[in-house]
Amino acid sequence: MRKKSTDNSERQALQTEIQEIIAALLVEGPQPAFLAQFIEPVETFVLARGSPESPRDLVHAAAPQRLSGELGIEPDRPGPERRKAFADWLVSPDNPLTARVMANRIWHHLFGSGIVATPSDFGRAGATPTHPQLLDWLTGQFIESGWSTKSMIRMIVLSKAFRQSSAPNDEGLAKDAGAQLLWRFPPRRVEAEVIRDSVLQASGRLDRTIGGPSYRIHNVKKRYAQWEVVNNYGDQTWRRMLYQERMRRVDDRIFTAFDFPDCGQIRAKRPVSTTPLQALNLMNSDFVVRQSELLAERARSERGRSLEDQVTRCFELLLCRQPTTDELDASMAVATTQSLELLCRTLINTNEFAFLP
Known part of the structure; x- marks a missing residue:
């Protein structure tokens, strides 16, 4: 009886381990997705005034006529051959x-x-x-x-x-004030994702894990109208912003102000705006306040008790350079009368941090 009990325990432990592996694969492994339903091509017509009840000319598989889009394929060929012919035309040297x-x-x-x-x-x-x-x-x-x-x-x-x-x-x-003629490199603000990930990298807390499930900053609700941001600064959200789960029409309360696109819209390029809310978010948001504390801790641990060395290290981590004499004097005054954390928040708010020079 004792041997049978031992066998059951080992079997149960093995089953538990298998279930844990299966659960991990369901989350981290390849995710099944429904892409399309393959059906035989049907005849397509030009519809008079857009009415499906008034079909006119038969339309054959082709690219736009203005672009010399003749694919050279029979009208009754199956879908895979049509798609291949279109792909070949799309990347043909004759179609620059x-x-x-x-x-x-x-x-x-x-x-x-x-x-x-x-x-x-x-x-x-x-x-x-x-x-x-x-x-x-x-x-x-x-x-x-x-x-x-x-x-x-x-x-x-x-x-x-x-x-x-x-x-x-x-x-x-x-x-040429806009530098369209390339007489200088056009200065521009970096994207919202770059600003956020750069703050995490400077503090030393950026999670560089590749792949796996995304992280979420919203609560779990059934309707879009009920989505709310509940955590946008905790350590479980410190992966690259590439892995952030985004909901349509929901403001993340920090980086949406930096023209982060709404997932429900399609844009050829992002707009670039300058608003007071951007500076307020980079100074007072929970995310920036917490990262500034961690950045100051990193500077202290790497440079010892010398406040001047700590200030210099903050410049190196955030701006990738050492401060000038005037900058060091002004920064020392802030760090002495206020705090090193406040200096970090100030540096995060500089144009040099948020713009490509």
Whole structure:
């Protein structure tokens, strides 16, 4: 009887372990998703005045006619062949529009504005390119690289245009205040995600774990109208903002002020605004207050009791440089009369922290 009891205990322990592994895989493993229902292609017609009861001309599989979109495929071919024909046309060297749009978007994400300022509209309603020959050349390079985004980014960030200073001068500002002609690197504010993750990185508390489930800052409700932010600064939320679970039409009370997009909208590019709420959130939010405390603790632990060394370390962690003499004197006064934590919050609020120089 004792042996049977031992066998049952071992079996129960093994079953418990198996169930724990299954539960972990359900959360961290590949998630099943319903993408589409495969059906035989049906005939499609041009509908008179948009009415499905008034079909007219039969429409065959093709790309836009204005773009010479003849796919060279029989009308009755199955769906997979239609999709392949369209994909081949989309990336064909005879159709440079796809590569032009992609090259422009890469430039847009690196410089803050594309060579064509309307990245999703290359038509008559869109903006004209500031450097059309440059865009043509980049398009050719993109195709020759095998459509490699990494290769394009490497080439652009090593260029003189990207590496030049953003410092202004009177002559340049008079002729081209927006720096569209690239006489200097156009200064721009970084995205909301970059600001938040940079604060966590400076404090040393950024969770760099890759993959796995997202973290949530909202409560659990059945209707969108009931979503509320309940925790946006606890240690369980210190992963990269890429992994934050976002709800449509819900303000996260901190970084939505920095033009973080609403998940219910589609935008070609994010707007960039400047509002008092941004400074208030970076000074008084629970997230920033807590991270400033941790940042000050890190500076003390790494630089000992010298307040001057602690202040210098805060500059290094947040701004990646040492303070000038004037900055050090002013910062020492704040840290002495107020606190090192307040100095950290002040540095987080500087343009140098939130903008690419």
